[in-house]
Amino acid sequence: xxxxxxxxxxxxxxxxxxxxxxxxxxxxxxxxxxxxxxxxxxxxxxxxxxxxxxxxxxxxxxxxxxxxxxxxxxxxxxxxxxxxxxxxxxxxxxxxxxxxxxxxxxxxxxxxxxxxxxxxxxxxxxxxxxxxxxxxxxxxxxxxxxxxxxxxxxxxxxxxxxxxxxxxxxxxxxxxxxxxxxxxxxxxxxxxxxxxxxxxxxxxxxxxxxxxxxxxxxxxxxxxxxxxxxxxxxxxxxxxxxxxxxxxxxxxxxxxxxxxxxxxxxxxxxxxxxxxxxxxxxxxxxxxx
Amino acid sequence: xxxxxxxxxxxxxxxxxxxxxxxxxxxxxxxxxxxxxxxxxxxxxxxxxxxxxxxxxxxxxxxxxxxxxxxxxxxxxxxxxxxxxxxxxxxxxxxxxxxxxxxxxxxxxxxxxxxxxxxxxxxxxxxxxxxxxxxxxxxxxxxxxxxxxxxxxxxxxxxxxxxxxxxxxxxxxxxxxxxxxxxxxxxxxxxxxxxxxxxxxxxxxxxxxxxxxxxxxxxxxxxxxxxxxxxxxxxxxxxxxxxxxxxxxxxx
Amino acid sequence: xxxxxxxxxxxxxxxxxxxxxxxxxxxxxxxxxxxxxxxxxxxxxxxxxxxxxxxxxxxxxxxxxxxxxxxxxxxxxxxxxxxxxxxxxxxxxxxxxxxxxxxxxxxxxxxxxxxxxxxxxxxxxxxxxxxxxxxxxxxxxxxxxxxxxxxxxxxxxxxxxxxxxxxxxxxxxxxxxxxxxxxxxxxxxxxxxxxxxxxxxxxxxxxxxxxxxxxxxxxxxxxxxxxxxxxxxxxxxxxxxxxxxxxxxxxxxxxxxxxxxxxxxxxxxxxxxxxxxxxxxxxxxxxxxxxxxxxxxxxxxxxxxxxxxxxxxxxxxxxx
Numbered sequence: 069x070x071x072x073x074x075x076x077x078x079x080x081x082x083x084x085x086x087x088x089x090x091x092x093x094x095x096x097x098x099x100x101x102x103x104x105x106x107x108x109x110x111x112x113x114x115x116x117x118x119x120x121x122x123x124x125x126x127x128x129x130x131x132x133x134x135x136x137x138x139x140x141x142x143x144x145x146x147x148x149x150x151x152x153x154x155x156x157x158x159x160x161x162x163x164x165x166x167x168x169x170x171x172x173x174x175x176x177x178x179x180x181x182x183x184x185x186x187x188x189x190x191x192x193x194x195x196x197x198x199x200x201x202x203x204x205x206x207x208x209x210x211x212x213x214x215x216x217x218x219x220x221x222x223x224x225x226x227x228x229x230x231x232x233x234x235x236x237x238x239x240x241x242x243x244x245x246x247x248x249x250x251x252x253x254x255x256x257x258x259x260x261x262x263x264x265x266x267x268x269x270x271x272x273x274x275x276x277x278x279x280x281x282x283x284x285x286x287x288x289x290x291x292x293x294x295x296x297x298x299x300x301x302x303x304x305x306x307x308x309x310x311x312x313x314x315x316x317x318x319x320x321x322x323x324x325x326x327x328x329x330x331x332x333x334x335x336x337x338x339x340x341x342x343x344x345x346x347x348x349x350x351x352x353x354x355x356x357x
Numbered sequence: 358x359x360x361x362x363x364x365x366x367x368x369x370x371x372x373x374x375x376x377x378x379x380x381x382x383x384x385x386x387x388x389x390x391x392x393x394x395x396x397x398x399x400x401x402x403x404x405x406x407x408x409x410x411x412x413x414x415x416x417x418x419x420x421x422x423x424x425x426x427x428x429x430x431x432x433x434x435x436x437x438x439x440x441x442x443x444x445x446x447x448x449x450x451x452x453x454x455x456x457x458x459x460x461x462x463x464x465x466x467x468x469x470x471x472x473x474x475x476x477x478x479x480x481x482x483x484x485x486x487x488x489x490x491x492x493x494x495x496x497x498x499x500x501x502x503x504x505x506x507x508x509x510x511x512x513x514x515x516x517x518x519x520x521x522x523x524x525x526x527x528x529x530x531x532x533x534x535x536x537x538x539x540x541x542x543x544x545x546x547x548x549x550x551x552x553x554x555x556x557x558x559x560x561x562x563x564x565x566x567x568x569x570x571x572x573x574x575x576x577x578x579x580x581x582x583x584x585x586x587x588x589x590x591x592x593x594x595x596x597x598x599x600x601x602x603x604x605x606x607x608x609x
Numbered sequence: 610x611x612x613x614x615x616x617x618x619x620x621x622x623x624x625x626x627x628x629x630x631x632x633x634x635x636x637x638x639x640x641x642x643x644x645x646x647x648x649x650x651x652x653x654x655x656x657x658x659x660x661x662x663x664x665x666x667x668x669x670x671x672x673x674x675x676x677x678x679x680x681x682x683x684x685x686x687x688x689x690x691x692x693x694x695x696x697x698x699x700x701x702x703x704x705x706x707x708x709x710x711x712x713x714x715x716x717x718x719x720x721x722x723x724x725x726x727x728x729x730x731x732x733x734x735x736x737x738x739x740x741x742x743x744x745x746x747x748x749x750x751x752x753x754x755x756x757x758x759x760x761x762x763x764x765x766x767x768x769x770x771x772x773x774x775x776x777x778x779x780x781x782x783x784x785x786x787x788x789x790x791x792x793x794x795x796x797x798x799x800x801x802x803x804x805x806x807x808x809x810x811x812x813x814x815x816x817x818x819x820x821x822x823x824x825x826x827x828x829x830x831x832x833x834x835x836x837x838x839x840x841x842x843x844x845x846x847x848x849x850x851x852x853x854x855x856x857x858x859x860x861x862x863x864x865x866x867x868x869x870x871x872x873x874x875x876x877x878x879x880x881x882x883x884x885x886x887x888x889x890x891x892x893x894x895x896x897x898x899x900x901x902x903x904x905x906x907x908x909x910x911x912x913x914x915x916x917x918x919x920x921x922x923x924x925x926x927x928x929x
Contacts (some may be wrong), residue, residue: 079815079818080815082815082817082818083815083816083817083818086817086820086821087728087816087817089720090720090723090724090728091724091728093716093717093720093721093724094720094721094724094725094729094737096717097717097718097721097741097787097791098737098740098741100784101740101741101743101744101784102740104747104752104755105743105747107755107759108751108755154651155651155654156651157651158647158648158650158651158652159651159652159654159655161648162648162649162651162652163652165648166645166648166649166652167652168416168417169416169417172653175656176652176653176655176656178912178915179655179656179658179659180655181911181914181915182659182907182908182911182912183655183658183659184911185838185841185845185907185908185910185911186662186845186904186907186908187844187845187846187847187876187903187904187907188845188847189845189847189876189879189880189900189903190662190666190845190900190903190904190907191662192879192880192883193665193666193669193879193883193896193897193900194661194662194665194666196883197665197666197668197669197897198661198665201888202665202668218658221655221658225655238449238451238453239453239455239456240414241411241414241449241453242449242453242455242515243455243465243469244411244414244442245409245411245442245446245447245449245519246442246443246446246465246466246469246518246519246522247439247440247442247443247466247469247470247522248439248465248466248469249439249469249641250645251641251644251645252469252641256465256469257455260456261456272746275746276746278748279746279747279748279749279750279751280748280749281748281749281750281847281848282847282848282876282880285880285883285884286883286884308748308750308848309750311750311751311754312750312753312754312848312852315754315757315758315852316757316852323758326754326758330751330754330755333748333750333751334747334748334751337746337747337748338743338746338747341742341743341746345739
């Protein structure tokens with residue numbers, strides 16, 4: 069064996085150097101993550117105030133708050149959930165419980181993988197062509213929610229399917245042996261126990277949607293709307309787009325407002341991620357099988 | 358009265374081509390304990406799961422032949438599989454309480470069948486737990502999680518859960534596999550009571566258990582029925598050499 | 610006679626097992642039939658949606674390919690105001706930025722995956738993995754913003770004429786692609802049976818030799834997939850790239866300082882210009898045409914990645 073022929077000293081040296089380099093790379097990955105978050109927090113925390121969170125922008129957006137953008141993002145996230153959830157959970161149940169190993173199923177899986185890979189700006193184009201123009205929804209919350217909802221499908225389907233498959237097969241056998249139908253089994257045994265996993269996937273998916281800019285550029289986002297949206301056919305401001313606008317399109321915008329907006333967006337998205345993680349761990353602990 | 362279940366020339370092949378049952382035929386009379394025994398992978402569990410068509414859940418498998426339940430072929434088009442599973446109860450090798458309370462477990466099948474009446478549910482809980490010899494141990498904690506029961510209690514809960522649907526046949530697939538001798542004895546004892554009211558088909562844990570509980574016994578090997586007969590005959594004077602070897606422990 | 614009858618019964622039994630008899634369905638309640646139908650429909654809807662996306666891109670983008678001679682469409686001038694729709698500079702822009710990102714992200718990502726999977730003690734893993742999930746969760750606009758206000762000045766101070774360059778974009782993109790690369794590679798490493806490692810260590814190999822000669826080769830198809838999906842993620846990224854690459858739509862000279870030039874990617878072009886074009890104009894069609902190119906490229910990447918290890922993609926849905 070060639071491995072063993074090498075002088076032991078040299079091998080130990082290579083081992084040390086290699087492990088050192090690998091560790092170095094990991095550090096190189098992690099440090100910027102910490103720095104980025106710290107930097108935004110430090111730079112943005114000063115701008116945060118009750119007014120910043122609850123007032124509309126004033127004076128060419130350089131003063132006041134970002135409330136319409138925050139609210140717009142919350143509305144869009146809700147809209148995304150309404151569009152995405154029924155379809156995604158239905159598709160996940162289909163894949164985990166109904167689909168047999170045939171050509172149709174393979175096509176469905178292929179479709180999901182490819183949905184996951186489509187760039188977000190292409191979803192934006194699709195939303196523009198299909199919802200804004202063809203279905204004549206106009207630039208609206210409806211069109212934006214549909215676009216974001218479809219974009220979020222693959223993440224939620226994959227995590228939900230995984231959660232459903234992790235429910236032990238015995239429960240399905242027992243349930244059906246007791247005369248439950250297939251749907252009763254899914255409804256009463258499978259879904260309740262897959263719920264923590266499904267919820268985690270949903271929240272993660274929604275947190276992605278909340279932070280997206282490209283899909284809402286042409287479908288819903290407004291540069292500045294002084295009032296709150298009245299219906300789902302209105303445009304709305306949204307945090308990610310607002311950050312883009314004030315960073316690149318508005319001259320003389322105070323940096324603190326920009327950092328403040330970035331911080332609010334980051335907190336919103338990351339808190340969703342944290343909530344998802346907490347739900348997952350707490351529900352796991354409560355499991356009694 | 359004709360036999361409860363008649364198996365006629367049944368073949369079963371899994372999706373990967375493995376033949377699990379080969380030309381199986383036999384008759385099972387009512388109100389007795391019919392024991393199906395043999396070495397591992399003889400096809401016992403596969404056969405059991407055909408009786409209530411739980412085998413439907415196995416993808417791409419093919420089955421040929423007939424299984425008559427009360428004289429009607431269960432594979433016939435139009436068979437109500439759900440109704441069949443309510444008439445033929447099943448208990449699995451590993452006791453698997455569904456998550457939830459003891460009461461939830463017992464009433465699950467009834468609720469799925471659309472029975473909502475509280476008094477009806479309550480009386481069935483008590484009756485089935487009593488039949489499974491568990492009532493006295495759990496009557497004060499029906500709303501506690503079923504997962505907190507001991508292994509033997511869990512298995513008797515599973516038996517009670519099947520009995521709650523008042524089936525005609527009770528199928529037990531190695532119900533004492535994970536149990537200690539004391540629990541095993543309790544389960545076996547309750548079986549002797551139950552055979553007065555139900556037809557029991559059981560795969561035993563061992564030849565000894567088979568001999569202890571069987572009214573009739575069938576010896577299976579490699580997907581085929583080798584010999585069927587009364588317990589006395591099978592364990593006393595087996596006619597076929599393979600049966601004799603297995604029963605006397607000279608097998609393999 | 611009896612035999613024939615048996616045979617017929619056997620056939621029926623076979624059919625009955627595969628097909629749920631309709632009569633039972635109806636009796637079991639309309640609601641349940643309806644629910645099962647809806648579930649099946651939502652499964653199939655995913656295929657329909659992919660089809661619809663492509664259809665609408667074609668509907669709006671096909672005129673670009675029909676009305677502009679292909680030579681001009683793939684020409685080197687992108688100057689829509691004067692009617693020049695050469696998307697070549699945009700393709701090159703996307704390629705340069707993506708290539709740069711991959712050059713940075715692949716070595717970093719793979720080694721980090723190795724560190725997480727093979728070297729790091731449990732307590733470190735429990736800190737590092739959530740951190741990387743956090744990175745995946747940071748909105749691209751926030752990273753783009755940081756690149757714009759913080760990273761660009763640093764790049765400029767290194768001697769570049771401007772801070773908004775291909776390199777700035779590549780750096781940001783690299784960190785955006787890292788979570789995908791790391792988590793999929795880690796899955797691939799995890800899938801390597803423990804016996805392989807034990808076997809190598811047992812014959813006296815060092816940990817590094819085990820990783821290099823045994824674990825990495827065994828995981829190579831999964832690692833390749835991680836790289837592919839990382840590329841897919843990078844090439845489709847829009848906002849961050851748009852903010853930091855300077856958006857100059859010309860082909861930089863091929864030199865060592867290539868990364869220090871401003872470039873403009875396909876995604877950024879769509880995002881920046883769609884707001885200003887008239888619907889139905891040629892410019893509008895061309896932007897959708899670029900969308901078609903992006904769709905086809907990412908579709909192909911995912912197809913190849915899916916072929917590499919079907920099961921891992923299935924678990925991850927291709928994304929993180």
